Amino acid sequence: MQRQIPLILCLIFGIFMIVQFFVPHPYSQRAYEVVLRWVRIISIFALVLGVGSLVLYHSNKIKRKVSGWGFSIVTLVSAIITTLVGLLGVNWLDGKLVFFKGIGKSSVLQIFFQNIFVPVNSTMFAMLAFYMASAAYRAxxxxxxxxxxxxxxxxxxxxxxxxxxxxxxxxxxxxxxxxxxxxxxxxxxxxxxxxxxxxxxxxxxxxxxxxxxxxxxxx
Amino acid sequence: MRVFEALAKIDRKIIFLILAVVIIVPLIKPIGLISKASTRAKAVFDAVESIPPGKPLMISIDFDPGSMPELYPMLLAILRHAFARDVKVIVLGLWLTGMGLGEQALTTVASEYSKKYGVDYVFLGWRSGVLPVVLGMGEDIKKTFPTDYYGTPLESLAMMSNIRNYRDIPFFISLSAGDPGMNTWIAYAQARYGLKMGAGTTAVSAADAYPYLQTGQLTGLLGGMKGAAEYEFLVKERGYSKEISQATQAMDSQSLAHLLILILIVLGNIGYLFIRKQTKKLGGAR
Structure with missing residues (x-):
């Protein structure tokens, strides 16, 4: 039963979506919108799963002190700080930290992004140019x-x-x-x-x- | 013989050093190589040019800071073009890590043209799930994005009052560094809803766009930093902006870097072919 229900649902919705594509009737359109809304809701669970598995994977690495476990601490601490800063809407206004002011230009989230993420990410990709030049010469x-x-x-x-x-x-x-x-x-x-x-x-x-x-x- | 061996085995540290010099020097002292607009870039420009003032242009940020040198100048140039013509702008993205760049670009360019948030432009931000977002906006943008990037309900923004779905978007541009990006928009928004669209891609993925250009699913293409420089050229030529053109400046570096790589490849092959010939000769003599 555990496998039969998903298979039946997959069959019904798969065939429905194929047929629906060719039927422009308002009922068909409304049904399509409902399905889309459900897909949106279900896809959010992927985010929960992703965060869950990230925390679990790195916590296990830290617990077992697997090689490179220090990086896992950095990952988890960064993830927690970034999440908190975003959720609490921390902003840097007139030299003071203020809360619940959104994620706009003066937000700490944007400051982190511009001053940490952009340089780190750009540097990583900029280095590729050098490796590609060397690889092109050799290959x-x-x-x-x-x-x-x-x-x-x-x-x-x-x-x-x-x-x-x-x-x-x-x-x-x-x-x-x-x-x-x-x-x-x-x-x-x-x-x-x-x-x-x-x-x-x-x-x-x-x-x-x-x-x-x-x-x-x-x- | 030694010279040819040396040509075939140049130390990578030397390559890195020469490449660094070739990239840095033109940035400090530009040569001024001009990128004239290709027909592909002109097609994107003309499509934005044909949007009546007051109507919206939608831009999707499908890249992150890794592709910033190629795609961010495109975003700036397109925003300048749209704002100079009083075209409304809706920005969103399929890459969460690109949202900070959207915020940065909009804040910079909107202040240059004294544009007001909610009236002249809207930043929708990012929503989880790619296909439901792209398909959902074809039905109703406000249901897909009930609030904007800052958490403001879309219903309360004046600009969004007459915009329901893709039918109200005269032109759309995906600035894409990979997947999800241009291909996603073509497959689900263009093919299903007939959204008129153009794309800006990294140079490495520009070749992927050619089948869609030929079918007319893509109106035009900005390919890599060259595409960005071409768009900047057109924006400046029409007098829409006097700001420093990032991509145009960087094209000197890219031109010389390409030339250096080609010279290295040629030298490497001269060395390789000579050594191969010599080895064959020696083999034959034995």
Whole structure:
């Protein structure tokens, strides 16, 4: 029964949503709105689950003193402080901390975001540029015909996509655009069709109860 | 032989150092390479230009500070364009970590044009669940976002009185760094509700947008920092803003960085091909 009810619900709602898409009647629209509201409510539980599992995972790491447990303390303390600061609407106004003033420009949440999260997150991604330059130098070698083709395409797209490319020759951006609009487009479209057909097949398997992995608990 | 070996095995520390110099120097002393607008960027600009004053433009912040150099200048330029033309603006986002950037951009640009919150622009913020949010707004924005980012009921905001769903949005732009983002809006808002939309993406994901440009599901595209610089160029050309153009300034660095990487790739291949030739020769001699 524990598995039968979710499977029946999945079948009913799956078929309903497919049929509903093609029926523009007001009753169908109203039913669709009700379903959407339910989905919104249910999706909030994902947030609760996420927070719960984050706390549980890091608490266990701290308890067991697993390697890197210090970082778990940082994670939990940061999460608690950020949540409290947001919930209590802590603001920094005229050199004083005031509460329940929302999460606008002067909020401590925004100050944290601008002065901690933005620099840390940006630094992490900025470092990627250096690794990518080094990786491109090492990996882009004309070892095979395919690699040579990739190398030539990358060469023209990289040069054509920056102003220095058009300064070298106005034809370069045009050629880069052609690579993106013709060979890239053809390949992307093929991939997209593949993904879409795979998505339809998987969805049908889930609706019809053939694919049951989403129920969890193995066989 | 040694020279070619050295070319094929340049130490990564040297690469890092040269790249740092190539990026930093143009930021301090700009070269002034101009990014003229491509047809894709012009299409986004024209779509915003065609919104009648008083009607809303909706922007979704689907990125976080990691993609800030490419997408944040787009957000600023689009906001400046809209506010200069008295177009109302609705901002929301599918990435929670991007909401602080929305707050920052709106506060900055709104004060430049003396725009009032609730009358000229609204910040909806973020709601949990991606699909219910995107699909829900197609039915009723106020039911999906009963309150804005600051907790103010949407019903109480003057600007939202005549806006119910996507039918009241003449143009929408997703500034997207990945998923959820442009693809989500195309699949659920454009395909289902016919929302007219454009996109701004990171350079690395610009190629993903081309199938949708060809089908007309995307009106236009701002691809990476170049796209942002192109939009800044158009906004300045029409005299909508005199502010410093972040992306245009950074394009010099990006141009030189691309050039450096290409030179390195060419040098690496010269070294590699020479060594391969020599190895084959030696193998043949044996």
């Amino acid at each position: 882009f070698r004309a070892r095979t015909k395919e690699a040579t083709l990739l190398l030539i395409a990358a060469f023209f797209v990289m040069l054509g996509m920056v102003p220095i490319g058009s300064a070298i020759s106005p034809r370069l951006p045009e050629f880069a655009e052609w690579i993106l609009s013709v060979p890239n487009l053809a390949a992307k479209r093929g991939i997209l069709f593949g993904i879409a057909l795979g998505g339809i097949a998987t969805s049908l398997k889930i609706i019809l109860g053939i694919e049951r992995g989403w129920l969890g608990g193995g066989k």
